[in-house]
Amino acid sequence: MxxxxxxxxxxxxxxxxxxxxxxxxxxxxxxxxxxxxxxxxxxxxxxxxxxxxxxxxxxxxxxxxxxxxxxxxxxxxxxxxxxxxxxxxxxxxxxxxxxGLVGQTVLVSANQFELGAEAPQSGKVELEYASSQVNLLITDEFGQSTKLPLGAHPAGDVDFTIDPQELGLKPGSYQVTVEVQDGQASPNVLLAGAVEQVRIPSNGGSPLVNIAGLGSIPFYQITQFGA
Missing domain, CATH: 1.10.287 (Helix Hairpins)
Structure with missing residues (x-):
């Protein structure tokens, strides 16, 4: 049949x-x-x-x-x-x-952040190769840049802290880039922040985490858990 x-x-x-x-x-x-x-x-x-x-x-x-x-x-x-x-x-x-991440510190691959009057912004630079100089360029929303020298480092992670009081930075939005020795590409920057809130989209999709100083980002963009 x-x-x-x-x-x-x-x-x-x-x-x-x-x-x-x-x-x-x-x-x-x-x-x-x-x-x-x-x-x-x-x-x-x-x-x-x-x-x-x-x-x-x-x-x-x-x-x-x-x-x-x-x-x-x-x-x-x-x-x-x-x-x-x-x-x-x-x-x-x-x-x-x-x-379960609420209240914990995480690291996100990003280069923009909101700086408060007192709370510093920490993070790390992922150096693929050793560099004789590593400098952070912190640029505000008006295009004014402040350099933060980190010195020479071998390949690996380079921790940093952007202290607004030490650098004389006002509260506001900033962008951070990295200067390394000539001939090397700009390395990736990871910014740290505490998870303040987790939101589940009503239309489905990945959960969104609200991170202090970094805003709301998808869960999968978190690259490291813990300080």
Whole structure:
């Protein structure tokens, strides 16, 4: 029995097929699911075998092939359902783990920050190569720059602290860039801040963390946990 024959027989056959369809609807099962279609197919197959022409019996190979196709579809549906459940579980675990970050210090790959009157801004420079000089250029929203020398360093992380009182910086928005020795590309900058709030978007997606001095950023942009 081909799929076209099965569909035609489903539309024209009453009795057992109608009873099966009614049972499916009464139990609240999706009539279009692979399991429901397989049950209906078996009922129709039995009805057709019982009413076959003894002189021209049906070929059982087609039935076996059709049942195998239903089994494959049902396995695919089960796999899809398991994957969806796993995704929901992972999302819930991510939300729970993100909520535990409130009050903790994290590091984010960024170069813009809000500086207060007293609270310093800390972070680190990721040096890929050793440099004979490492300088921070701290630029305010009006384009005025202040240089903070960090000295010579080997390859690796270089910690820094931007103290507004020591450098005479006023509260406001700033951008930080790094100067290294000639011939080297500007390294990456990580800025630190305490997580003040975690927000879950109503339309889905990754949780957003509100970090002091850095604003609201996606959870996946955090590169390090802990000071």
């Amino acid at each position: 081909t799929i076209a024959q099965f569909n035609a027989l489903s539309a024209d056959t009453s009795g057992a097929a109608t009873t099966t369809g009614g049972a499916i609807a009464a139990n609240g099962v999706d009539a279009n699911s692979a399991s429901s279609l397989q049950n209906e197919f078996i009922s129709l197959m039995v009805a057709q075998i019982q009413n076959q022409d003894p002189l021209n019996p049906l070929d059982g190979t087609e039935y076996v092939s059709q049942l195998a196709q239903f089994s494959q579809v049902q396995s695919t549906e089960n796999m899809t359902s398991l994957m969806q459940n796993s995704m929901v579980l992972l999302d819930n675990m991510q939300v729970l783990s993100t909520a």
